[in-house]
Amino acid sequence: MSRRRVAEPARGPDSGAADGTRPAPRDYHGAPFGQETVLISPLIQKLSRRDELSVREKAVLGGLLQAPIVIPAGNDIVRQYSSPGFSTLILDGFAARYVVLMNGSRQITELNVPGDFVDLHSLMMNPMDHGVIALTGCTVARSPHEGLRRLTETEPHLTRLLWMDTLIDAAVHRQWIAGLGRRTAVARLAHLLCELYRRLEVVHRAGSGRMELPLSQAVLADVLGLSDVHVNRSIAQLRSAEMVKWTGRAIEICDWDGLVRQAEFDPTYLRLTRAPV
Numbered sequence: 001m002s003r004r005r006v007a008e009p010a011r012g013p014d015s016g017a018a019d020g021t022r023p024a025p026r027d028y029h030g031a032p033f034g035q036e037t038v039l040i041s042p043l044i045q046k047l048s049r050r051d052e053l054s055v056r057e058k059a060v061l062g063g064l065l066q067a068p069i070v071i072p073a074g075n076d077i078v079r080q081y082s083s084p085g086f087s088t089l090i091l092d093g094f095a096a097r098y099v100v101l102m103n104g105s106r107q108i109t110e111l112n113v114p115g116d117f118v119d120l121h122s123l124m125m126n127p128m129d130h131g132v133i134a135l136t137g138c139t140v141a142r143s144p145h146e147g148l149r150r151l152t153e154t155e156p157h158l159t160r161l162l163w164m165d166t167l168i169d170a171a172v173h174r175q176w177i178a179g180l181g182r183r184t185a186v187a188r189l190a191h192l193l194c195e196l197y198r199r200l201e202v203v204h205r206a207g208s209g210r211m212e213l214p215l216s217q218a219v220l221a222d223v224l225g226l227s228d229v230h231v232n233r234s235i236a237q238l239r240s241a242e243m244v245k246w247t248g249r250a251i252e253i254c255d256w257d258g259l260v261r262q263a264e265f266d267p268t269y270l271r272l273t274r275a276p277v
Helices: 041-050 055-064 145-154 156-182 185-202 217-224 228-240 256-263
Strands: 069-071 076-078 086-092 095-100 106-112 131-134 138-144 210-212 244-247 250-253
Touching (some): 041 055, 041 086, 055 145, 086 145, 095 217, 106 156, 156 185, 185 217, 217 228, 228 244
Antiparallel strands (some): 076 131, 086 138, 095 106, 095 131
16 A cells, blocks of 8 residues: 655745754744733644734734743643633643543543634633643743733634634534544544644644654543553554554654545544635
8 A cells, every 4th residue: 555645734934844843933023912022823823824814913913912821731721610811822732621520530622732722712601611731831821801802892803713713623522522422443543643733734843744742641541532551552553554653752644645544534624724704
């Protein structure tokens, strides 16, 4: 069977190196917050994939955000049942939405990567019915709800783009529900890899078929609704089929077409093509 690598994304001034390594973060048009410059390039990269942003709109987004802070791995970014007065943007690192049941078991309901507002919906839905945890050390910037409310009144285009972001979150949830209910274990894992690769590619954290996934098998078990042992077996199946090389946190997708077939992956729900909103 022929092997085809993932097509390398078009390169621009903000693209990573040809080997898929991550570029140093940079700001867009020096969007200021007081004396600070907020690094919002992942958010700009993601929103610009879907529609064009003006220089002024990029500056408006930067002005919404407070100075970056670091959340250590294992700490809550947003606690379940809390009522935050802000929404949080991931600038770097991996986070996850989760629900904990009365018996202490945890189900992760979405993984969050740079450029994701992990709780934009908290502007309208308080208290939170789930928590958000930093799976790795995360650099985040908070946007007070007061500023977001003003944005909905003065910036209709940005409002629609951020609304689309919450709709895509819902689409991700639908795909994960379908996977938990109907996909085999190995297909669930394959689908997750396809989804994360495409999402990380948009924010220049993946390229040339390579990405880093700094998550333990225990965390993947909480994502996929499987045991640690079943996750290990599913990884072994993808390796033996020569679809991926997986060493530690480094993943190389060797057969993108085969992985897509295994997962029945259709990226339509991620809305990665540009269309005016």
